[in-house]
Amino acid sequence: MITLTSVTKLYGSVIGVNDIDVTLEPGSYGLLGPNGSGKSTLLNLLTGQLRPTLGRVRVYGMQPWNNSKLLMRIGFCPSSDILIEGVSARQWVRTLVRMHGYFPAEAHRRADIALERVGLSSDMDRPMQTYSKGMRQRAKLAQAIAHDPEMLVLDEPFNGLDPVARHDMALVVGEWGRRKSLLVASHMLHELQTICESFLLITGGRLLAWGKAADIEQLLCDVPVEVSISCNRPTRLAELIVATGQVHSVRIEESTVVVGTLYPSLLADFMPRWCVEESIVIDQVRAPDQSLEGLFRLLVQQHRGEKY
């Protein structure tokens, strides 16, 4: 479906995306990265709004730049808000569907169906400037799905939505992802976990990892995790931990010992004995979550050259 070969995009001297190589088969993908990580640049490259400075982009075997045939097969929902005054969602979506070459009657039918699917039927004749943020997001989604594309590309579709609207949006997008291909960019992993089966982690314009959720979680095995232990004798506890020889790093932050290790469960084995024999009183033990979010944080730290 998508093939990126050594793709780099520069904005003058600023790097948008940096040497990305990836091939994605049809499916639902979450593109995860912090703000400014290159997600939108990547999506703009895929939808033909930008040309790569280096490398090659192919979507359905075609180069996307100014490619009308490809644009028929893609639905794109950009992150930017819609600020058009005096126009209803129905009028706007109908116009955009017509721009795909449909005759008015067919365009109107498709627009109405799309607006119904996103739950905007009852408000679709109101001017869009009177819409809430959630309604505008739904109108944006409607314009992306109305021509029934093979692949839906969404850039931050959950931005600015309240929890109820997020839930509703996730249902619509998730339903789409079960039938057709989907690529959703977000900086919030938990939003993507429910609707995507595979993930791409990007930061600083670089693709850190990609694969199915289980594949990425497997990466945790090779990445040290940080366990923070607050106690009354941090120096002594640190000595004992180092003596085990199973740690990657140890540092003391006031009354907390922060341990970087590949084997956090070992600490749990030793700690009861240390508490009894060394009179160490442990107030709190905090381990990172073993979710994708934890992994992503670790990968970003690793990418930035931060210590564990």
Add this chain to the structure above:
Amino acid sequence: MKKFLESLQAVILFDISRAVTTPRLLVAAILAAVPAFIALGVRFSTDIPADTRVWAALLYALVPEAICLLSLLLWMCPAIQSHLESKTWVYLAIRPHGRRAMLLGAFATAVVWTVAVGVASAAMTILAAQPPDAFRLFTVICGLVILSAVGRGAIFALVSTIMPRRAMVLSVVYTLIFEFLAGFLPAIVNQFTVALRLRSLLVQGMGWKTSMLRELKLFFDPEPAWIQIGAILTITIVSLTAAVIVLELRQFGTPDET
């Protein structure tokens, strides 16, 4: 081609539907009425002779020149600028032929709007002025309004596409330097202006060619009307083609790059 025409039609209908608002209609009505008020003032406050040439010159200066230029400046430049600079651009650009449909749609809408204002203005002004040979004057002025809107609309479209952020200012500068200054220079440069062609068509349309003062011929092109019209259409096609090429080649990312 069929898809492109559907797309173009969609943009034109969308832009026109957005244009029909009370404030915009009010501005258009005021714009159209201004020459009529000036004509009334001239008619009742001066001893202007009942000569078609005087009224034709006044009407030409007011309608195909002033009103058409103002209407285009108020319509063409903001239309392109708002599409390119605002966050709506990407929604059009991700459609097949969306870029050129947006540009040509905005151009066509501006031309339709300007012609409507210009023709209404010409009608009101002629009614107010009551000049001799009114019908002929009206038809000539209407023809010039159409050519003025088409030719200058295309030039403004190109200027707006090249520099969307300064579209209005650059269009005004272009008008002052090329249309008003270079257009009156008896030199090769005025051959490339719409103003020279319109003036020449006015002279020919009103049948003044033989009776025109010899010195004034420096400011008119004696070539036949079809050459004048052809020149305006050439300027239009070249400008629009250049604008489409600029738009097709330029990379406009979404405003919120992340």
